[in-house]
Amino acid sequence: MLLFIVFCPIVAAILIMAGAPARKTALLASGSTFVMTLLAFALFERWQGGFQHVSSFTISADWRLNFAVGLDGLSLIMVLLAAIVTLAAVWFTGEIDKYENAFYACLLLISGGAIGAFASLDLFFFYAFHELALIPTFLLIGIWGSGNRSAAAWKITIYLALGSFVLLIGLILLYQSVPVASRSFDIRALQAAAVEGQIGPEAQRHIYLLLLIGFGVLVSLFPFHTWAPEAYASAPAPAAMLHAGVLKKFGLYGLLRLAIPLLPDGARHWTGLLIVLLLGNIIYIGLVTIAQKRLDWMLGYSSVMHMGYIFLGIASANILGVTGAAVLIFAHGLSIALLFGLAGEIRKRTGTLVFDELGGLAKVMPFAGLAFGLAAFATVGLPGFANFAAEIMIFFGAFQNGWEMERFHVFQIATVLGLWGVVISAVYMLRAYRKAFMGTLGERWSSLVDVRRSLRVPVTLLVGALLWFGFFPQTFVRIVAPAFRTYFSANAQP
Amino acid sequence: MIPPSSLEIAVLTLGMVILMLEAFAERIDKRILAFAAIGALIAVLIGTWFLAPSPAQEQATGFWSFYTADPLSIFFKRFALLTTILVLIMMIDYAPVVVASIPSAKKQTSLGEFFAIPIFTCAGLMYLVSAIDFVFIFVSLELVTISFYVLVSFTRHNPATLEAGVKYLVLSALSTAFLVYGITWIFGVTGQTNLQRITVALANLEIERGPALFGMVLVLVALGFKIAAVPFQIWVPDVYQGAPTPVTAYLSVGSKAAGFVVLLRVLRPFLMLPQVERLIVLIALLTLLYGNLAALPQSNLKRLLAYSSIAHAGYLLIGVACFDGPAVTFYLVAYLLMTLLSFAVLVIVAQQTGEEISDFDGLAKRSPFLAFAMLIAMASLAGVPLTAGFFGKFFIFYAAIAQRQTALVVVGVITVACGFYYYLKVVRAMYWQPAAKVDNISVNVLSRLAMSALIVAIVWLGIYPAPILEALKR
Numbered sequence: 001m002l003l004f005i006v007f008c009p010i011v012a013a014i015l016i017m018a019g020a021p022a023r024k025t026a027l028l029a030s031g032s033t034f035v036m037t038l039l040a041f042a043l044f045e046r047w048q049g050g051f052q053h054v055s056s057f058t059i060s061a062d063w064r065l066n067f068a069v070g071l072d073g074l075s076l077i078m079v080l081l082a083a084i085v086t087l088a089a090v091w092f093t094g095e096i097d098k099y100e101n102a103f104y105a106c107l108l109l110i111s112g113g114a115i116g117a118f119a120s121l122d123l124f125f126f127y128a129f130h131e132l133a134l135i136p137t138f139l140l141i142g143i144w145g146s147g148n149r150s151a152a153a154w155k156i157t158i159y160l161a162l163g164s165f166v167l168l169i170g171l172i173l174l175y176q177s178v179p180v181a182s183r184s185f186d187i188r189a190l191q192a193a194a195v196e197g198q199i200g201p202e203a204q205r206h207i208y209l210l211l212l213i214g215f216g217v218l219v220s221l222f223p224f225h226t227w228a229p230e231a232y233a234s235a236p237a238p239a240a241m242l243h244a245g246v247l248k249k250f251g252l253y254g255l256l257r258l259a260i261p262l263l264p265d266g267a268r269h270w271t272g273l274l275i276v277l278l279l280g281n282i283i284y285i286g287l288v289t290i291a292q293k294r295l296d297w298m299l300g301y302s303s304v305m306h307m308g309y310i311f312l313g314i315a316s317a318n319i320l321g322v323t324g325a326a327v328l329i330f331a332h333g334l335s336i337a338l339l340f341g342l343a344g345e346i347r348k349r350t351g352t353l354v355f356d357e358l359g360g361l362a363k364v365m366p367f368a369g370l371a372f373g374l375a376a377f378a379t380v381g382l383p384g385f386a387n388f389a390a391e392i393m394i395f396f397g398a399f400q401n402g403w404e405m406e407r408f409h410v411f412q413i414a415t416v417l418g419l420w421g422v423v424i425s426a427v428y429m430l431r432a433y434r435k436a437f438m439g440t441l442g443e444r445w446s447s448l449v450d451v452r453r454s455l456r457v458p459v460t461l462l463v464g465a466l467l468w469f470g471f472f473p474q475t476f477v478r479i480v481a482p483a484f485r486t487y488f489s490a491n492a493q494p
Numbered sequence: 495m496i497p498p499s500s501l502e503i504a505v506l507t508l509g510m511v512i513l514m515l516e517a518f519a520e521r522i523d524k525r526i527l528a529f530a531a532i533g534a535l536i537a538v539l540i541g542t543w544f545l546a547p548s549p550a551q552e553q554a555t556g557f558w559s560f561y562t563a564d565p566l567s568i569f570f571k572r573f574a575l576l577t578t579i580l581v582l583i584m585m586i587d588y589a590p591v592v593v594a595s596i597p598s599a600k601k602q603t604s605l606g607e608f609f610a611i612p613i614f615t616c617a618g619l620m621y622l623v624s625a626i627d628f629v630f631i632f633v634s635l636e637l638v639t640i641s642f643y644v645l646v647s648f649t650r651h652n653p654a655t656l657e658a659g660v661k662y663l664v665l666s667a668l669s670t671a672f673l674v675y676g677i678t679w680i681f682g683v684t685g686q687t688n689l690q691r692i693t694v695a696l697a698n699l700e701i702e703r704g705p706a707l708f709g710m711v712l713v714l715v716a717l718g719f720k721i722a723a724v725p726f727q728i729w730v731p732d733v734y735q736g737a738p739t740p741v742t743a744y745l746s747v748g749s750k751a752a753g754f755v756v757l758l759r760v761l762r763p764f765l766m767l768p769q770v771e772r773l774i775v776l777i778a779l780l781t782l783l784y785g786n787l788a789a790l791p792q793s794n795l796k797r798l799l800a801y802s803s804i805a806h807a808g809y810l811l812i813g814v815a816c817f818d819g820p821a822v823t824f825y826l827v828a829y830l831l832m833t834l835l836s837f838a839v840l841v842i843v844a845q846q847t848g849e850e851i852s853d854f855d856g857l858a859k860r861s862p863f864l865a866f867a868m869l870i871a872m873a874s875l876a877g878v879p880l881t882a883g884f885f886g887k888f889f890i891f892y893a894a895i896a897q898r899q900t901a902l903v904v905v906g907v908i909t910v911a912c913g914f915y916y917y918l919k920v921v922r923a924m925y926w927q928p929a930a931k932v933d934n935i936s937v938n939v940l941s942r943l944a945m946s947a948l949i950v951a952i953v954w955l956g957i958y959p960a961p962i963l964e965a966l967k968r
Binding site: 134154157162169 | 922
């Protein structure tokens with residue numbers, strides 16, 4: 001079943017390139033992926049630890065290199081996120097003026113790459129699947145992008161290539177840091193080795209730094225963030241939805257999957273650095289976001305800013321904060337995808353996203369206005385949305401971490417400053433909402449039509465998921481937390 | 495069972511026969527000769543799986559003291575044969591250009607030679623990878639080089655080609671002189687030309703190492719010229735750009751692979767001298783930086799591929815510096831596949847529009863197949879995962895990290911990012927620049943077949959590299 005989920009988008013992409021009807025095949029593939037993921041979600045046995053739905057094929061016995069996929073609570077929600085956003089992104093794709101088949105194929109390849117990376121139990125394929133999405137991203141922005149698309153495409157591709165090669169070096173070091181006898185690309189074997197303390201503290205420090213930089217570039221950690229807003233502003237809406245919503249989360253997933261269980265000493269050593277950088281994300285980028293004059297750039301920067309909270313959760317290194325980080329990855333993925341999708345719809349109608357030229361759009365596009373408002377509230381972290389539940393867990397987790405150390409601690413400062421970030425994000429989101437949807441309707445926009453009726457399905461899906469997990473976060477926490485509990489209890493006595 | 499040395503003899507005979515036919519059978523369409531040659535080389539290639547075993551190098555005498563048929567050499571014999579076959583396929587596509595360049599009443603004059611000479615080069619490459627004696631290395635290297643003299647300047651009525659030919663001739667002759675001089679110094683110190691016996695001689699502590707090292711450096715200069723390592727790379731861009739495109743492909747794959755095999759063999763006796771490793775690390779660093787940085791501003795694809803071949807020599811030298819034979823070999827295989835694929839596309843497109851990157855504008859509209867093939871080749875050259883090129887880089891970096899070659903790793907990662915820029919420049923031209931012409935480009939069946947095979951091989955090795963690794967282990 002998991003193999004189907006992983007390969008369905010990729011096979012569909014190949015079929016589309018070979019000439020299958022593009023939109024139908026893509027919708028069918030993403031729809032069936034979504035259904036199968038829901039099924040996997042329902043069949044997931046929460047009380048049973050470890051990975052489920054595992055299947056494994058040997059690639060090279062010498063290198064202990066296997067193609068292995070499997071799900072635990074963490075990867076399950078990542079795959080679920082990918083499936084939901086893929087379906088929404090494909091659905092949001094409207095008329096494509098050139099190479100329609102290639103467009104859908106690229107979208108599905110990104111999605112397949114992300115799902116494959118989340119489901120992989122093998123370090124090598126974990127990495128390779130993510131890279132599968134690199135060239136399609138380049139093509140999507142370059143061919144179908146708007147604005148300064150060429151520069152944006154270069155920037156994202158070279159940044160991500162550099163980041164992923166730094167990451168590769170880190171992963172190879174990680175592989176080599178384990179004694180020869182137990183060397184393996186299998187994440188489970190590495191975790192077992194880490195629990196036995198086979199990875200020395202010295203090695204952990206080097207590896208963690210490399211992973212932090214590598215993943216940090218992929219996630220747009222300050223100061224490696226400059227590719228993100230430009231790329232998202234130029235990318236066609238479905239590509240921005242998939243990339244900001246899903247693919248970018250690969251780096252965070254990687255930190256949760258590798259850095260936390262395997263490199264606790266390294267994480268402790270670099271906590272100070274990470275805190276400074278993530279505050280750069282929250283405060284500095286937050287202020288930059290307020291200054292934006294275009295909706296797409298503002299959304300791009302806001303997605304960079306919210307990465308700071310997730311990093312805060314990861315840095316807190318206790319079960320509350322880390323679980324909160326995982327939930328926020330999910331919630332942010334949904335809300336940012338919805339925002340980018342709606343921004344794309346507006347751009348399609350008005351041809352501009354400059355705030356000064358918009359205004360009063362809610363009068364002619366009431367449904368879009370409502371959906372945008374809900375997504376904006378969710379991003380700010382209004383209670384009732386999944387984002388709120390996640391952020392509160394992160395803040396409590398981070399603050400608690402400082403508390404346990406029984407002295408005035410950097411975590412407490414970071415948490416306080418991070419809370420101010422919420423205010424910043426409320427400022428720019430509400431301002432954006434007012435400028436675009438409220439106020440007097442411009443003369444030339446009076447003939448605009450609301451979003452297509454059929455588009456209400458993916459919008460409802462995204463908003464519904466946000467609300468459901470906002471009101472019932474425990475459905476989530478119960479699945480995610482066991483993935484970390486094994487590690488934190490194992491590490492309680494150093 | 496076939497005795498190993500009969501492979502080369504078969505290839506040489508094939509070359510002679512083709513030359514004879516060229517001289518006496520004037521009426522036939524000369525392209526038939528190429529098809530015949532391809533068929534015969536495929537037969538030889540199949541023959542490599544049925545070789546009689548050869549004696550071990552340690553107690554080898556007579557013929558076997560300068561010729562070996564160890565797994566490495568048999569692997570590279572196949573490599574050379576495969577390269578030659580693919581180059582011949584490219585040459586068939588390129589034949590109209592050669593015919594047009596010769597102002598002669600008889601239209602197909604000398605086309606047969608164009609197909610025959612690569613076969614001699616192939617024989618030279620096959621001897622070279624088997625050579626374990628400096629004298630034999632020298633002789634087979636000359637066979638390769640002299641046949642390249644002819645090939646590089648084949649369309650000699652084109653001034654650029656002529657310039658390329660002269661440059662290649664002069665610099666190649668110079669490097670040969672260095673090689674002979676280096677061999678003399680090594681012989682003077684050890685009294686041996688066989689690599690195995692040199693190893694034994696050098697292990698003797700009473701021997702003077704300074705002069706041996708000096709000889710080694712001179713040999714390195716000559717080999718550096720063959721593999722296009724900095725600072726012996728000056729000839730590469732001009733010669734690559736000026737030579738007929740299939741010859742450029744041959745030069746960048748065949749000549750380079752042979753150079754690396756010889757380098758691996760020649761270095762083995764000298765490994766105990768720590769200076770040698772430092773020297774190679776230095777050369778690798780310079781080569782990586784020069785090749786990648788100089789490739790950034792290029793606008794001519796052939797020239798870009800020339801610089802990229804320097805850059806790849808840098809990655810290969812990382813492997814050599816770590817002395818990881820399998821990693822270097824795998825990289826060479828990946829390099830063969832992706833370089834030949836990109837040249838195969840270039841040969842066809844260049845005849846329609848030109849060799850500039852801007853001539854590739856809108857290729858995706860004119861021929862989706864060619865554009866896709868080029869996309870795969872460029873992605874693999876850049877090192878995108880799930881292509882053979884990525885596994886090549888993976889093994890190289892793996893070896894470098896295991897040996898803690900920090901400088902090489904850092905520079906390598908930066909240059910990989912450079913590579914993404916200049917390779918994707920081609921992709922950008924093909925996919926999102928508007929086309930100057932709109933007519934479709936037709937591709938003949940044989941080329942289409944060869945290119946499809948290369949694409950499949952690149953992706954296959956990018957997912958499942960085990961076959962090559964297994965073949966090397968035996």
